[in-house]
Amino acid sequence: MKIRTGLGYDVHKLVEGRELWLGGIRLDYELGLLGHSDADVLIHAICDALLGAANMRDIGYHFPDTAAETLNVDSKILLRKTVDLIATKGYRIGNVDATVCAERPKLNPHIPEMQRCLSDVMQTDIDNVSIKATTTEKLGFTGRMEGISAYATVLIEKD
Structure with a gap:
């Protein structure tokens, strides 16, 4: 079995007039993250970690912020496509370990729902x-x- 690790990082500015999406779920908060897509920093960090582990460049290379097809896109779509991309090289997810840095809103109550959402999108066990x-x-x-910023580290595997 071959294993590889990857590290991802993302940051987006908080602004008024945008929804706040983190870990694939919408949070009820007065500010949202500014970006070309839905600006889900957690998903973007995971995508970068997965792509880096597979030596497939980064999220901006595959899903540029100048492309019409990625404008306001749900980042869960980008994550699903990223999992499919690493699969073209024979890799599957071993595990993801991520940290979101935010003063507000408090995120701990939302973590189980984020885990369920992301495990479904990545088609991996919630554990x-x-x-x-x-x-x-x-x-x-x-x-x-x-x-808000996010860091992610991943382990990917292939037989």
């Missing part, structure tokens, strides 16, 4: 999807609630 939430103790752009 293979770890999501954690943290703050930056009011430091930096995240602490000032100007944006």
Whole structure:
């Protein structure tokens, strides 16, 4: 069996007038993330980690923010396509470990739903999807609630 690891990172600015999508679910919050797609930083970090692990470049290469077909797209579609892309090289997901950095809203109550959603999209067992939430103790752009960031590390496998 061959295994590889990948690391992904994403950040988007918080703004008024946008829905907040994280981990494939919509959260009830007064601010949303600005981006070409739905700006789901968690999914974008996971996509980058998966693509990096498979040595397939990054999310911007496969789904550019200048393309009409990715304008306002649901990031779950990008994640499903990413899983399909790594499968073309014979890889499947071993596990995902991700951290979302946000002062608000509080994310811990939403983590189980995010895990269910993402495991369904990636067609992997829910136990293979770890999501954690943290703050930056009011430091930096995240602490000032100007944006949200996410980190993801993945293990992919092929026989």
